[in-house]
Amino acid sequence: MNPRLIFWIPAVMRLVLILAGAGCVWYFFGLIAGLVAGMAGLCVLLVVQLHYLYQLAEWLDHPSSARLPDGWGAWTDIFSRLYKLRRDDERNQAELAEWLARFRQAMSLLPDGVAIMDDVLFLEWCNPAAEKHLGLQLGRDKGMRVTNLVRSPEFIDYIILGRYEQPLTLNVRDRKLIVLIIPFENRRQILVTHDATESDRIEMMRRDFVANASHELRTPLTVINGFLEIACAQPNLDVKTRLSHLKLMAEQGQRMQNLVEDMLTLTRLESVDYPLRPERVNIHILLDQILQDTQALSGGRHDISLEVDGPDIKGGTEELRSAFGNLATNAVRYTPEHGTIRLRWKLKESGPEFTVEDSGIGIRPEHISRLTERFYRVDKSRSRETQGTGLGLAIVKHVLLRHDATLAIESVPEQGSTFRVKFPRKAVCEDTLEKGTGT
Incomplete structure (x- = not known):
């Protein structure tokens, strides 16, 4: 049915009823009484309309689907439509709020910085990565000009020239940043920052x-x-x-x-193509082989001993053989003749621990943090004499990473060094604990 007819037919019917009632009063009680009755009916109808108009005005000041008033007559349809519109609006607002929250969460997890500026470079919003890269704080710096916040001549020149086709390389807070500005809409710009420090280090x-x-x-x-x-x-x-x-x-x-x-x-x-395939590692057999190889390399020039008092573990046997063998081999190469080398395997409270202790030439403190770098040598001439490749400790580091183990190095120049390989408790084969493994 036509919406106009839906509105006008009830309104006309109410007027007809009032006039019919006034006519009845006129017929039975005279003209004056009929006029008074008609005026009274119209006044009641007017008061009802004013009442609902007042309620509508009150609701419009604080619109909410939960407090929309009920209506009478045509107002029932009006309030019903308003209720539907308000519910749709609240649903849309909820969806927009959800999408905005997702957007902000996604932006906060991005490794790259994103900042939104207006056409005169006032900061409107930025994600945590941009705060970290540029030293910003959204709560403090919102509404401030970005060129006043990032005080770099190169950045200001980049902004002034407006040549945004090529990114800008910027050094900020001891970090190398790749900065790019992307204009969007008519009055806004996106500032994107990428931290290239790590990629530069890898290169x-x-x-x-x-x-x-x-x-x-x-x-x-x-x-x-x-x-x-x-x-x-x-x-x-x-x-x-x-x-x-x-x-x-x-x-x-x-x-x-x-x-x-x-x-x-x-x-x-x-390589990710060669994941670790854990197996039971027989520690006694493995370390006996390491001892034999170490003694063969030493040729009787050192006092070498092995102590095993701990359980078998889960891991890669060949990888651990390479790691333990490199540590023992280094001890032989850097320990003078008649020196001592102690190989130990023990179960500590935190987990199993393999120790290689020697009475060799030792290492100065400034070198210890770099020992696991590829081709890093404390004494290049001695490394060539001992036929080392400079990759042994780098191999040890990567093997231990694959086994969730750590390497600790203690050394005193001219007195000796101790290399400790610490495995997590979860690496232990529990059945060896039950049988007992002390030897």
């Missing part, structure tokens, strides 16, 4: 790794090529000299092979 590590690897490979290649050139230029060398050259080439070839194997091991440990 530097990559360059250092390539440079160090190239340097390490250059020396043995130079030796081998040099002797080959001599062999080609002087084919009548005596047997003794030729054997000496072959021996040196074999040593340098073995050095290159060790270096390549260590680099491949590091690559495998860092």
Whole structure:
């Protein structure tokens, strides 16, 4: 039905009823009484309309679907429509509030900084990453000009020139930031910041790794090529000299092979394609093999002992063999003749612990934090003498990371060093605890 008819038919019917009632009173009580009755009916109708108008005005001041008044007559339909509109509006507001909360939560989790500015660079909003990158505080800095908050000549020039096609590299608070401004709408701009400090550090590590690897490979290649050139230029060398050259080439070839194997091991440990597959590690067998290898490398020049008083653990046997073997090998290489080396496996309250203690040359404190870096050497000349690749402790670090273990280093120059590998309690094979493992 036509909405106009829905409104007008009840209104006309009410007027007809009032006039009919007034006519009846006129018929029975006279003209004056009929007029009075008609006026009274119209006044009542007017008062009702004014009452509902007042309620509508009150509701419009504080609109809420919960307190919308009930109506009478045409007001019933009016209030019903208002109720529906208000409910739809409240539902839309709730959805908008939910989406806004999700947006803010998503923005707060972004690693990149996002700040919204108006056309005159006043800050309207920023996420926590932008606060961290630029030293802002939204509650304090909202409504302030961004160029007054980020006091950098390069940033101000970037803003003034307005060449936003290329990002700006900015050094702020000892961090390297990539800054980009994106205009949107007509009167707003988005300021995006990306912290490139870590990626720069990784790139530097990559360059250092390539440079160090190239340097390490250059020396043995130079030796081998040099002797080959001599062999080609002087084919009548005596047997003794030729054997000496072959021996040196074999040593340098073995050095290159060790270096390549260590680099491949590091690559495998860092690759997601080779996840750790935990198995039961028989500690007694593993450490007995480590002891034998260490004694073979020492050749009787050191006093080496092993103490095992702890349970088996879950992990990668070959990876742990490599890590423990590197620690024991380093102890032999950096301990003078007749020195002592102690290998221990014990169960502590926090978990199992493997210790390599030596009476070697020791390490100065400034070097300890960098020992697990690739190709880092405290004494480069001694490392070459001992045929080290410079990757042993880097391999140890990555193996322990895969086993949720940590490496602690204690050292006193000229007195010795202690390397402690600490495993979490969850790595223990509980059945070995029940049987007892002290030996």
